[in-house]
Amino acid sequence: MSLYILSKERLPQFVKALQGKFRVVGPVVTETGFAFDDITDPAQLQMDYTTTVLPPKKYFLPQREVLFSYRNEKENGGPQRLEMRPVYQDVQPTVIFGVHTCDMNGVMLYDKVFSEGFRDEHYMERREQIYIIGIECLHPCDEASFCKDMGTLTAPPIYDLHMTDAGDHYFVDTGTEKGERLLLDNAYVKMAEKEDIQRLGQVLSAKWPRFRMRLKMSRDQTPSLLTLGYQARLWQELGDRCLACGSCTNVCPTCFCFDVHDENDITMQGGERVRVWDSCQLREFALVAGGHNFRESKASRVRHRLMRKGKYIKQVHGLLGCTGCGRCERACLVNITIPGTLNALHEEMQLESGI
């Protein structure tokens, strides 16, 4: 849409102007790195950060979310009635600053997952109130990043605003009309001129050589690679190593599986039905009534995760289920990684590089 210039000095004013009207969240400094958190003071906001343990998905699908409340009602000797009331948790106008392009790709997939086929009202209610302000990645977060391989180094068309650091100012691209209104109503900006746009082009083209490729194949090849490698020896090796700890999926911006259970209150006459993040790496995930487990072995679970990331999700939603953010690699204590696994599989299958 349109391109604006926001001087860096004016960013705090922009944040401040939003604070009365929105919940403002963004990357802040923690003891060990960065995390998305509420911004109470504009000085907390770190637009230039590496990565976070959890992606901003926690604002789209909270770790624990109440879906409805229930209560056993009995009117003077009448029949018992279960009164149920829907709950829409954390639905409030929210602005998320500093979303990296990989994580925006994660949100793009979430939007598809929670609206295509079955429309998840709880997700959508929250989603409609969220403004996404992206930040262009000019350097890889660290060694674990492989966003360039996954094609997520460019902002997908889901942002309301997208910022690019140009030294003393940001370029702000408007992705939606409501995003543009948000900017113009709350920040001092000027329209970018011809020279500015040229400068933006320089900043953007300079970034690419800084990112390395880690996959020995093109990402387009992963669905067929996984099909061929379904029976590979590799899975057993990874299964032996895996701790079945679920960290890889909990930190993943595209993992969306959840479990649903009831939590009774102290009276045991009422309570809440909640959904919490679940993980295909955990033993109970594919355990069904009668005691059968569809994925008893850890090897089958590790394989399932890779299948989801590199093939199944693509078949259902048209996008690969991995953004190359590298979080699972950083979280895994036994070094089970997406590039490492795909490359090892590629080697075991002795395929051509395809690039």
Place this chain on the structure above:
Amino acid sequence: MATKPKIAFFDFTSCEGCQLTVVDLLQTHLGLLDLVEIVQFREAMSEKGEDYQIAFIEGSCTRKSDEARLQKIRAQAAVVVALGACAHLGGVNALKNYWPIEKAQRYVYGEHGQDAYESYPARPISAVIPVDAVIPGCPIDRHEFLRIVQLLLQGRAPHLPDYPLCVECKFKENACLNYHGIPCLGPITRAGCDAICPSYGDGCEGCRGWAPEANFAYMREILRGHGLSDADIDARFTMFNHYQFQQMGEPAPVTTPLGPDRTAPLPTSTFAAPKED
């Protein structure tokens, strides 16, 4: 509920911290008393009713004479619940099982102490009587206690989380301690405490017992990465779960001898040997 189920608390070898957690829970969740009637609870009342249906047993069995008392509780209670790591696992009490019992007795009670104080290797109560449910932890988690009681009252299976602690730790977005120089047993430990130790910067010590798929071999590799010796790693593995490894027999994934054939000297302790003046 027409008549409230009657519950009772019993303690064996323990620090009573788990019972104190229940007392503490009653301060904030008095509504629990609308669900159950407590007929015996030494920590909180002096009356003693013997007509209980649910028995919560804290502490491990460490003497021959404990057995008869456990049998008596089992005979009365419809449901027996092991309360806390001592009752559930044997807990820290089972560390004495490293040594011949006479040696431990002499060490703790003095030269003639073994005649005065009865003792034998510590075991979880499930080694003596059938147990219907456990509430893990040292001490227990009060919310889990409440949840398990509610499940029992509904006649449902008293289900525990059967995945590792890391799940809860990641929900809280903690940075992993194992990456920051602090050994943590989270990957092999059953979740349910809301990862309380890592959330405050302390590595998990496994007080809730092992997760069903605990991967000891790779946990050992992770701990070696901290520069820990195998003996140190064994000490960590067995802190709360010594009895569990003993039960595994030969394939137990520890290298230090677990039984009384251990020849290593007892650790020195000023507590154990008070100076006489």
